[in-house]
Amino acid sequence: xxxxxxxxxxxxxxxxxxxxxxxxxxxxxxxxxxxxxxxxxxxxxxxxxxxxxxxxxxxxxxxxxxxxxxxxxxxxxxxxxxxxxxxxxxxxxxxxxxxxxxxxxxxxxxxxxxxxxxxxxxxxxxxxxxxxx
Numbered sequence: 157x158x159x160x161x162x163x164x165x166x167x168x169x170x171x172x173x174x175x176x177x178x179x180x181x182x183x184x185x186x187x188x189x190x191x192x193x194x195x196x197x198x199x200x201x202x203x204x205x206x207x208x209x210x211x212x213x214x215x216x217x218x219x220x221x222x223x224x225x226x227x228x229x230x231x232x233x234x235x236x237x238x239x240x241x242x243x244x245x246x247x248x249x250x251x252x253x254x255x256x257x258x259x260x261x262x263x264x265x266x267x268x269x270x271x272x273x274x275x276x277x278x279x280x281x282x283x284x285x286x287x288x289x
Contacts, residue, residue: 168222168250169241176237178203178217179252181278186253190237197233203253211269214276216256219249225286230256255279 171177176188178199186206188199196217204212219240221227229249231240240246255276259265266273 168248169219169246176241176251179250180207181254181275181282188237192236192238194237195233196231196235196237196240199237200233200253207271207275209269209272209275211259211265211272214255214257214259214265214272215253218252218254218256219246220252221249223248228252228254 169176171185171187174190176190176199178186178188180186186203188194188202190199199217200212200215203209203215209215216233217231219229219231221229231251240251255272258276262273262276265276
């Protein structure tokens with residue numbers, strides 16, 4: 157996994173061929189080399205390890221349409237990354253690692269997994285700032 161700067165021109169999902177760009181809420185971009193059998197779940201579990209998240213059940217990968225940030229497509233955990241990046245309109249999207257399944261009580265999340273809670277806080281804060289500009 158790498159921190160990245162510039163991307164592969166023409167496709168916001170790819171940094172290089174077979175290297176997926178994933179945007180985090182803190183502004184970092186992570187890169188993942190993938191093969192024909194790499195699934196969304198493989199990427200999520202790698203992020204779980206690297207970010208020290210314990211409550212991963214709240215997280216998922218989503219595609220965000222670049223020109224309409226309110227349009228998010230949730231990726232199924234068994235979906236193959238190769239298939240995602242080969243879709244005809246994939247160049248119009250970027251891949252985000254997000255909290256998609258909000259806990260019933262955020263205080264429980266804070267107690268069980270402060271890292272996941274902080275990620276959720278950053279996500280909500282960024283969204284609030286972006287819609288209130």
